Amino acid sequence: xxxxxxxxTFKDGVLEPQGKTVNAxxxxxxxxxxxDVRIGKFIEIxxxxxxxxxxxxxxDEICDRLxxxxxxxxxxxEIE
Amino acid sequence: xxxxxxxxTFKDGVLEPQGKTVNAxxxxxxxxxxxDVRIGKFIEIxxxxxxxxxxxxxxDEICDRLxxxxxxxxxxxEIE
Numbered sequence: 001x002x003x004x005x006x007x008x009t010f011k012d013g014v015l016e017p018q019g020k021t022v023n024a025x026x027x028x029x030x031x032x033x034x035x036d037v038r039i040g041k042f043i044e045i046x047x048x049x050x051x052x053x054x055x056x057x058x059x060d061e062i063c064d065r066l067x068x069x070x071x072x073x074x075x076x077x078e079i080e
Numbered sequence: 081x082x083x084x085x086x087x088x089t090f091k092d093g094v095l096e097p098q099g100k101t102v103n104a105x106x107x108x109x110x111x112x113x114x115x116d117v118r119i120g121k122f123i124e125i126x127x128x129x130x131x132x133x134x135x136x137x138x139x140d141e142i143c144d145r146l147x148x149x150x151x152x153x154x155x156x157x158e159i160e
Contacts, residue, residue, distance in 0.1 A: 001115065007122050008122070009122065009124070019123075022123075022146065022147070025146060026142060026146065029145070029146070031138065031142060033127050033128040033130065033138075034125060034126070034127055035081060035126040035127060035128060036124075036125070036126040037123065037124070037125050037126075038123070038124045039121060039122070039123050039124075040121070040122040040123070040124070041119060041120070041121065041122055042087050042088070042089065042119070042120040042121055042122035043099075043102075043117065043118070043119050043120075044089070044116075044117070044118045044119075044120070045114060045116070045117050046114070046115040046116040046117075047113050047114055047115060048113040048115060050113065058111065058113075062106060062111065065109070066102065066105060066106065066109070067102070
């Protein structure tokens with residue numbers, strides 16, 4: 001079984017309120033050295049073993065079609 | 081500036097409906113080789129540079145106190 005780890009994050013410049021809220025909470029809790037927090041998605045996909053190139057192409061397609069919103073999000077992934 | 085990348089995922093055995101939904105959608109879209117999908121959080125934290133050991137301890141504490149729910153979630157992180 002192959003495993004893909006996908007990271008979906010907001011593009012630079014896109015306001016990410018959940019991260020801002022966590023950042024403010026951390027400062028209030030006394031973690032004064034925290035400068036920025038951004039929260040995205042971490043997606044683990046288990047795939048039947050096969051040609052690595054083909055799996056890579058498939059995951060890329062899946063990210064484009066379903067996992068990330070290309071208007072505001074970017075993604076990155078690795079296959080294990 | 082140091083950067084921490086935090087991965088928060090559900091513990092094994094905890095039902096994760098969002099992943100199940102995405103899994104079902106992918107099968108319907110024709111990706112028949114997808115066996116499991118689990119969705120967690122990917123958190124990027126920017127921290128003032130400092131002693132790496134101290135930063136590591138701080139991020140661990142932040143995960144415990146705020147970012148992960150220890151009843152159902154586990155976390156992992158790396159410092160860059």
